[in-house]
Amino acid sequence: SGYRVAVVGATGAVGTRMIQMLEETSLPIESVRLLASSRSAGKQLKFNGQTITVEETTPESFEEVDLALFSAGGGVSKQFVPEAVKRGAVVVDNTSAFRMDPKIPLVVPEVNPEAMENHQGIIANPNCSTIQMVVALEPIKKAFGLKQVVVTTFQAVSGAGQRALNELEEESQEVLNNEAVDPQILPAAGDKKHYQIAFNPLPQIDVFEDEGYTHEEWKMIHETKKIMLGEMNDSAIKVTATCVRVPVPVAHSEEVYFEVEDQNATADDIRRVLSEADGVVVQDDPEHQIYPQAVNAVGKKDVFVGRIRPDQENEGSFHMWNVSDNLLKGAAWNSVEIAEKLHEQGLLHL
Ligand code: A2P
Structure with missing residues (x-):
């Protein structure tokens, strides 16, 4: 049954x-x-x-x-x-x-x-940071075409597992108590060196690979192509990523720069398309200081998008701020x- x-x-x-x-x-x-x-x-x-x-x-x-x-x-x-x-x-x-x-x-x-x-x-x-990005990019791609993506992530510690989460808590207490910290897990449990995550963003998630990219960055690039285009080496969309671990327990944030094919697309058009998309909630009202925040995304299944605005230098290019619970939608x-x-x-x- x-x-x-x-x-x-x-x-x-x-x-x-x-x-x-x-x-x-x-x-x-x-x-x-x-x-x-x-x-x-x-x-x-x-x-x-x-x-x-x-x-x-x-x-x-x-x-x-x-x-x-x-x-x-x-x-x-x-x-x-x-x-x-x-x-x-x-x-x-x-x-x-x-x-x-x-x-x-x-x-x-x-x-x-x-x-x-x-x-x-x-x-x-897929990888958590890839999922929340493609949920927001797919409706944009469908409506306006997508040429390029440049993403910088602000990723929560829970993405590295429960022990990493415990490490963030312990280190934070130690720093507040003026005690020495003794990192054992982050940035990558299997790597040689470990660094403090409390009060300290680390530009390394997973291990380093070729050309100075980390494996997490590699995953964002190639998984995005496999999900959106069907093949991991497809160059129909150019993607590059910088992945940063930040001292946040749960929910990843991402700054996504993207270039669309339709040169007439406006930020309002993108907001409209995203507000109708499955799994996306638009929270975008600068006048009232409304934008997605990690603390508000915890426990929710949606991807929250805000700060949607045109790039001031490149036509057909935009920025958005994208937040989701990495343990849930991710x-x-x-x-x-x-x-x-x-x-x-x-x-x-x-
Ligand atoms: P266990 O509690 O027995 O260590 P996290 O992502 O938070 O680090 O969690 C990892 C999960 O994977 C835990 O549930 C852990 O179980 C489980 N796990 C780790 N190693 C093994 C293994 N060899 N076989 C099965 N489950 C494992």
Whole structure:
């Protein structure tokens, strides 16, 4: 009568929100299995008032599972997603493990739901900062054409997981108490050096790659192309990104500069198109100091857009300020929304 759902990484920053989104979804759910590592096995979590014991993830965890939502890191997905698919589950994977595989759809339901039509058991959920940007850019692209995007992000610490969030809190206390800080995780847990995030923006998210770009920046560039154009190396839209981690617990902010094809487009036209777009809320009234703010976006599923204005030097170019809860639209909500769309399209078998 309903889906048997597994959440992998159920104890994490995203996983706990996945549970919450499953409580709110219209998807028919028969049962929920909560999976993590052996460290959290035995821990008890609530789903719709019911107590569920967290289990260690094993290949057998996926027997009699219809839908598996993964958010426990790329390594865990590489190991267990094939086990889940082999046992007949459809997987929505929130890690970067399969995002760039040309056979695997990378989906934001407001942008490219049709990409799921021929899925082979895995749907990849894009990177959080990419999702909130393309939700706002797609309606602009449809109405006016899109030539170029230059984005600078102000990304929340929860994007790096629960331990990073704890680190921000501890360091902030230490700084306020005039104590020494001892960074262990940020900017990237796997990198050699760690730096203070409290009161200190860090222009590094994930590890460095070629030409001085970080992997997060690489993801924003190539995932945007795959989602909006269908291919990661398509040059029909030029994209570049600078990703900055800021001492904010939840909700990413982005300054997006973009150039449209239609030289007659105005800021009012863009505001009108965005105010009619799915998943977007326009908050743009400079006269009354109205613009999106991270603190107001926490717990909401929408992407909030404001500060929409024409560039003063380049014709057909604009700026906007774009804010969303990175754990919801950037991760847990987008994943559950993908599952809802799969269900509606008959692509999730009962
Ligand atoms: P655990 O609580 O057992 O460590 P976050 O993104 O907040 O860091 O959360 C990561 C999530 O991934 C947690 O739920 C964590 O569970 C889970 N996880 C980490 N390593 C594994 C693993 N080897 N197998 C399954 N789940 C894992």
